[in-house]
Amino acid sequence: MKHAKRKSALLLMCSLLFVLTACSGNNGNAEQPTTAVKEGGDSxxxxxxxxxxxxxxxxxxxxxxxxxxxxxxxxxxxxxxxxxxxxxxxxxxxxxxxxxxxxxxxxxxxxxxxxxxxxxxxxxxxxxxxxxxxxxxxxxxxxxxxxxxxxxxxxxxxxxxxNNIAVIYYNKELFEQAGVAIPTTFDDLIKAAETFNGKQIIPMVVGEKETWTGSYFFMNILLRLAGPGYLSDVQAKTKDFMDPAFVQSVVKFREFIEAKGFQEGATSYDYDSAESLFTSGKAAMYFMGTWATGAMDDAEIKGKVGVFPFPTVDGKGDLDEYMLGxxxxxxxxxxxxxxxxxxxxxxxxxxxxxxxxxxxxxxxxxxxxxxxDFAQAGYSQLAIDVLDIFKKVKGGDIAFDNTMDPSTTQTHLNSIQNLFVSSIPPEDTAREHQNAFAANNQ
Amino acid sequence: MHAAKISKLTLSVFVLPCLILYVVLVFVPISVAAYYSLFQWNGIGEKLFVGLSNYSTMLAHDPVFWPSVWRTIMFAFFSMAEIPIALLIAVLLTRYVRKPNFLVSSYFLPVILSVVVIGQLWKSIYNPASLGGLLNNALDFVGLESWTRTWLADPEVSIFALFFVSLWQYLGYHILIQFTGIQNISQEVYEAAKIDGADGWKADRYITFPLVVPVFKISMVLAVIGSLKVFDMVMVMTAGGPAHATEVISTHMYNKTFAALEYGYGSAISIFLVIECLLATVLLNKLFKSSEDSMQ
The missing domain is CATH 3.40.190.10 (Periplasmic binding protein-like II)
Structure with a gap:
């Protein structure tokens, strides 16, 4: 009996050893699929x-x-x-x-x-x-x-x-219907949102389930208030997130959310479902990178879409500076x-x-x-408009996740998403950023 | 025990394939995760040994961790509470429905649907009324406008909205298990009881419930473990948002590991999840053991 036990234990050990060697053997051959066809060729x-x-x-x-x-x-x-x-x-x-x-x-x-x-x-x-x-x-x-x-x-x-820039696409028909002019200041944008809401039209769509979308909009406010290169300065530790320009950006972003600028339940929309709200003509504005131009020309909304640059905020910022993609x-x-x-x-x-x-x-x-020649090749008016904007670009800044480490980025993205659903003091949002940055950049 | 004389050697040879599979698919990955949890590592570059600091951060300094744990546990309780309901429905089905199989299969239907399909379906049900959300429109229709809300975007209710979908999906599963358990109880027992004057609810109280306990236990364990591991439903419907309001342990682990690129920290969370599942299983087994003993 005892003997049998020992034998089985031995067997168990052997099998374990076998498993381990089999495992490590596997690792070396991980790229096999690409080489499998190698032997087949003649010449x-x-x-x-x-x-x-x-x-x-x-x-x-x-x-x-x-x-x-x-x-x-x-x-x-x-x-x-x-x-x-x-x-x-x-x-x-x-x-x-x-x-x-x-x-x-x-x-x-x-x-x-x-x-x-x-x-x-x-x-x-x-x-x-x-x-x-x-x-x-x-x-x-x-x-x-x-x-x-x-x-x-x-x-x-x-x-x-x-090589893209962020612009605001707008539905010309809905703008006309509501009697709204193209906003050139952030306050105009908020007023436009109120007017659209009064007419039961969604002012702007955002796919905030994918958190980078809201962040992109927020970063454009920050670009206007703090100027290009702010995040690089933070990284170089010549500035920090408690900077008044950053706090004020949070305040402005909240103002737009409180004016119901974005569609109801924005945080449960992914990119595509948000975009389709705009391309099906249910919403007046859509803030997105110019890569979305193709999708506009493909949809039923084709021909009714125009573009304008992100407005100035508190009178600050240059309209020709864009969020670069x-x-x-x-x-x-x-x-x-x-x-x-x-x-x-x-x-x-x-x-x-x-x-x-x-x-x-x-x-x-x-x-x-x-x-x-784009016009001759039959490109849409929207495409030509976007190309014209490209010619005016005088620089700008890139997205948060392209500048910061992934961990600070996640804190930022969640913190921005939080602004959609709760009102916390803007200084707390800034401090949350600063703490995450400090913890990840010692 | 003495029915067949099989040597231990033969036994171990036959157990071996399963053992190997188990070791390779369960034991090795867990050990690897435990090893990684001791490092600060972004999953790509160099690893930095940090000892248990990932665990201390997780337990003491992560503002998202404990709320996620709490939500997960709450979900487990809801899932457990669902099982008596499933048992009740199963009893009713056995007693009052002549050909219950059709109904049982229909209840089972959501289980075989993909979570992604169900998630998308319920997302559109939960939509705001202005965008054609079924639930909000229904509330409007019956005059309960004040009850309407953006179910998945409101941090106060979104987690319950998620729980509900999961509970709805798995109700049929548990009904099926309980139903089968009841079917397996010998009809003779009921007949004997009838002669003794125990009928209807009385028969259920003294025959069905005690005899269905083993099956009930299986349901309980499945429900608890299933809810501790819940991931796909949350990912499809809210991805843990808005602002971590629907984050559970597994989504928190996923976000930390792959979005924030904190591979070591994510591994620490996954080890916590393993321990939690083991604990829950042991606890449930103990609980049922004592209740079974008291019934005999």
Whole structure:
């Protein structure tokens, strides 16, 4: 009996050992799927590249552009197969972080600019792309300054697809119906909200379940009151969040919420459902990055939409300064087994991106110089208006999550969401920011 | 016990596959999480060993943590309170409905629907009246305008709005379990009781309830563990907002780990969750053990 017990214990140990070795063995082969096809080729070996992006909606024009270029590339390079992994933005962010933690990143992926991609760069997960920028003048095709947001220590780690600014889209019909003029000051904006509410029209929509949307609006108030570069000053510790301009921004933001400027129950709306409130003509205004222009031209509201810049606040700020959206850039995994092929593909992709986008009428807010006459190509009046605004841009600032560390950013986002549902002293909101910043930047 | 002579060796060989699966899928990940919880780590770069400081921050300095725990526990209580109701419905079904299977299956229907579908459905039910929210429009219709609110955006009620959807979804599940439990009670017992003069509620009181206790217990454990782990419903409907008002332990862990990139801290929260689930199971088992003993 005793003997049997010992035997079974031994067996158990063996099995445990087996499990452990099996586990560790697995880790090494994590990138197997991409190499599996390798042996098949005769003259040129078959290679599969995974291309992760955030254009999941197949009816969306951005997805179509991506598909077109990818298919063209595969047609020209039959030995390369590109597997597209399209997810929506939040899912893609999480997936990439998980993949990075387990060293299993896709060959080509998408990262957000500046502070958001810093952990990936510092962790050595991304490959520098300077060599492909030098090839065939690809680097020169980008708007000046845009690559700075993707540069660390003089090395560029991602190539952006968009270069956007935040504007207020408005429904011309509803403005006329309510007799509201385009607001140029924040007080006008609040008055406009009151007028619209009086006529049972939603003044402005925001998808505050995705907390960055409200933050983007808030940051524009802050840009007017504190001027560009405020957050960088906070990071350099020459300013802090208790700054009167920051506190006053909170006050102004609350004023707009208390005037019921945003739709009822805003915190339960995600990006798409908020946007569709505007594109279905139920709301008068929509504050968003210019990337949304394509969606306006695709919807029933087409032809009725205009744009105007964010108004001045308390008489401060320059209308030609905008919240800039250096957006997202395509990056390559430093550990990719087919880094050279991936570089080739990315070079092809970015070289053709402006041209194909233009053909698909999606070239508003592209990060590269676009050749062609927009009006002649049949772009909408809205698109032309947005392009005109682009010409006036005199700088501005980038979003909170592009400047600050992820942990302080989360505190900020939740703190802004809190302003939608409760009235707390604005100094408390500022202090919450300052405490989080201090805790994460010792 | 003496029915078959099987050597311990054979037994262990047959248990082995399950054991391996269990170790790989449950034990290893938990140990890994416990290991990570000792580090300050953003999930990508270098790890910094910080000992138990993640735990002390969690227990003493995180303003979101305890409210999340409290909400989770409250949810577990609500789920437990639902089970007697499920039992009552199951008894009524057995007694008054001639072909109860159809009804039981209909009650079960929400369980097989995806949480995302249910979440989206209820989101539109909870919408403000101006945007076609069914609930608010119904309240308007019967003259209860003062009761209308933005159910998911009002921090006072949003967590209850969420609980309700979850309870609604799983009611059918528990009815099915209780119903099956009642079906398994031998008809002869009831017949014998009838001869002795115990009928109707009396029979339920002295026969159904005591005999259904093991099944009742399973329901209870499933409900409590299910609610401690609740995640998907919250994520779909509010993502923990507005301003943490619907945050539960698992969503807090998720947000900390993946949104704030505090991988080590998130792991500490997940270890807390594991311990909490284990504790709840042990507690429930003890509770039922004593009540079963007293009934025999």
């Amino acid at each position: 040129k070996k078959q290679i599969t590249l995974t291309f992760q992006n955030h254009y999941p909606d197949a009816t969306d024009v951005q997805h179509k552009v991506m598909r077109q270029i990818t298919d063209d590339y595969m047609a020209a390079n039959p030995n390369i197969k590109i597997e597209v992994d399209s997810l929506n933005i939040d899912q893609q962010k999480i997936k990439l972080k998980t993949q990075a933690a387990s060293n299993d990143m896709p060959d080509i992926t998408v990262v957000n600019a500046a502070a958001q991609m810093a952990p990936f760069v510092e962790g050595g997960k991304l490959a520098p792309l300077n060599d492909i920028l030098d090839r065939d003048g690809l680097g020169a095709s980008f708007h000046s300054g845009i690559l700075d947001y993707y540069t660390f220590d003089d090395k560029v780690y991602a190539l952006p697809d968009g 250096p957006g997202t850039g395509f990056a390559l995994s430093a550990n990719s087994e087919h880094l050279e092929e991936a570089k080739d593909f990315l070079h092809y992709f970015m070289t053709n991106y402006p041209k194909v986008s233009f053909e698909f009428k999606n070239a508003v807010g592209v990060a590269q110089v676009v050749q062609g």
